[in-house]
Amino acid sequence: MELSWAFKIDEGLRQLGIKRETCDKDNDMKIDASAGLLLHAKHNQVTDKIKNVGSSSKEALTVDPATQFISSEPTLPTEQMRAKSDDGKLTVINYKSNGKLDLPARFEAHRELIERVANSTSTLYLHDTPAAANKVAEEYDKTSADLNVQNPELQNKNWGFSIDGSGKLIATGHLNQADKQLVEEALNGNDKLVSAAKDFKNNFLEGLEIERGSSGTSQYWGKYDVNEGNFAEIIDFKEMITQSRNNDKQREATGYLLNKREWTINIADQLKTSAEPSFTK
Known part of the structure; x- marks a missing residue:
């Protein structure tokens, strides 16, 4: 069973405790300490499949409470993370053959954090x-x-x-x-x-x-x-x-x-x- 993540990178990172500043020229990002409790709450409500994101910019990381455990079959490289960028275009982010996420360049500086969150969530809480x-x-x-x-x-x-x-x-x-x-x-x-x-x-x-x-x-x-x-x-x-x-x-x-x-x-x-x-x- 293939896992799809509905994950708007900008909104998703905010809920993971990261906030991107409005200055696009340097894509500066900082940690939002208050976001930790939100992520903890989501861990306590986590389910196996995160639904595909619709067109609304307010919808992110919504879950289907009826969904339960999924197969623990290997998810790489077929597992996909779907992200919606600031310009409104849907970007599909795949895991590469080396197990790394193929991230947009503006998030490359935060690769370790993004991959750590994705991989630990998959191993501990989802799969x-x-x-x-x-x-x-x-x-x-x-x-x-x-x-x-x-x-x-x-x-x-x-x-x-x-x-x-x-x-x-x-x-x-x-x-x-x-x-x-x-x-x-x-x-x-x-x-x-x-x-x-x-x-x-x-x-x-x-x-x-x-x-x-x-x-x-x-x-x-x-x-x-x-x-x-x-x-x-x-x-x-x-x-x-x-x-x-x-x-x-x-x-x-x-x-x-x-x-x-x-x-x-x-x-x-x-x-x-x-x-x-x-x-x-």
Whole structure:
């Protein structure tokens, strides 16, 4: 499924925290610090497809709330970002074969920021990480069904699971040793669940690094210190699934187990609760 971004560069950059001055001869741009909260709000409402921009100059980065997860298939170089320039002409901006955006010359000075925002948003909020999350949820449902047959009392106990630095799924929370062993054997016995959890962690950590960029700081998820060593202490897959699940009607309509908006909110909550904001801008 091809992703199209409805992105008017001038208006879009404003919402990303950048404002271009009216002096066209030097195309000077500056950071608008007040725009950060707007972008954060959009992250909490992000969906998989940003609708094509119409003719109205006021319309930018509008989203379709009915749209859910999309395929995590590679999006380069077919992924396109559509931008509307100041002269009113629609400009189609493609990723080049080298993975770089083919930007208009007047935005070249801000390439690193624009590409960092586009790539981190794709990895963290739109494609790779949420697609892996949905796969984790699907495979966990299969495993939990067997677990509940083996030990129905697990449904009444407060526990979770994550993935450690060695790539093993581990049970967390209030379980005795026998229950912990039962849960971990079942979880790690599902190869697809283990693989999906690894994909989630790898994409998540990569996205955080991209978001921080050369400055090493971020206003959003990238500000939190999550790494190979502490990932299991911060991200609880079971909580993620429980708190982000679509109801039957939503799942039938979208084909996906998790609700993107609720998933985004839950991950943000887990980060706020358990991670240190060591890379705050």
